[in-house]
Amino acid sequence: MPHNVEIPDYVIERIMAKRGRLHVFDKFDPKKTALVVIDMQNFFVAEVETARSICPNINKLAAHLRDTGGTVAWVLMSLADELGGPSKWPIYHDYFFTPEKMEAHKDNLTEGAEGQKLYPDLSPEDGDIITNKMRFSAFIQGSSDLDEQLRARGIENVLIAGTVTNFCCETSARDAMMLGYRVVMVSDANAARYDEDHIVGLTTVWQSFGDVRSMDDCIGDLLVSD
Numbered sequence: 170m171p172h173n174v175e176i177p178d179y180v181i182e183r184i185m186a187k188r189g190r191l192h193v194f195d196k197f198d199p200k201k202t203a204l205v206v207i208d209m210q211n212f213f214v215a216e217v218e219t220a221r222s223i224c225p226n227i228n229k230l231a232a233h234l235r236d237t238g239g240t241v242a243w244v245l246m247s248l249a250d251e252l253g254g255p256s257k258w259p260i261y262h263d264y265f266f267t268p269e270k271m272e273a274h275k276d277n278l279t280e281g282a283e284g285q286k287l288y289p290d291l292s293p294e295d296g297d298i299i300t301n302k303m304r305f306s307a308f309i310q311g312s313s314d315l316d317e318q319l320r321a322r323g324i325e326n327v328l329i330a331g332t333v334t335n336f337c338c339e340t341s342a343r344d345a346m347m348l349g350y351r352v353v354m355v356s357d358a359n360a361a362r363y364d365e366d367h368i369v370g371l372t373t374v375w376q377s378f379g380d381v382r383s384m385d386d387c388i389g390d391l392l393v394s395d
Contacts, residue, residue, distance in 0.1 A: 171219060174356050174357070177372070183376060194353065197392050199393075201325040202392060203241070205331075206244065209227065210285055211285070211288055212278060216362075223332075224291055228290075230328065230384050233392065235297075242300065244301070244315060246337070250279070256275050298319075305340040306344045307341045309340075319350075328358075329342045329345070330355045334354075335367065342354055356383050
């Protein structure tokens with residue numbers, strides 16, 4: 170089931186008071202825009218039921234961007250190089266999991282493991298970026314090479330999709346904005362475990378880090394070629 174997205178009135182009031190309008194980005198040139206899809210991997214999608222429901226929207230938005238000269242990037246969490254090997258993120262695994270949960274989390278997100286692979290309902294194509302990360306954010310220094318790959322393609326705008334909204338997606342959106350990208354969270358192409366978590370992630374970004382728009386709004390209004 171997709172999320173029931175209803176942004177609280179107090180958030181809308183705060184956005185309007187601060188920015189004077191709901192959306193600060195009127196148009197994105199598709200050729201300078203990337204759809205960044207975060208952690209849509211077998212392991213995470215199995216845990217987050219709503220993640221399965223956003224696959225059609227992600228595919229549709231990805232196809233539109235390719236057709237208009239944009240970039241699609243699939244970012245996968247990878248936390249060990251080989252099964253049973255050391256964690257690439259020891260402080261997270263050592264302190265925030267029981268030993269059993271840590272091993273299961275690390276093993277499922279080991280490079281090449283079934284859980285680490287992209288969910289099969291998604292449709293990557295030749296020319297897309299496929300890269301790994303080893304932190305919540307795809308943009309924090311040392312996590313991945315995504316920033317370098319996007320800059321090499323002349324990307325200035327980022328659409329964030331994937332799971333979960335209020336962890337890796339939100340964190341990636343924040344850091345992308347910090348690095349100078351113009352950011353939009355796609356409301357119906359992100360997923361979290363609960364509606365409340367989803368809304369928290371969207372509203373945090375909307376208040377200070379970017380805009381929030383639907384998939385149809387991105388295709389029909391935001392992405393406009395010169």
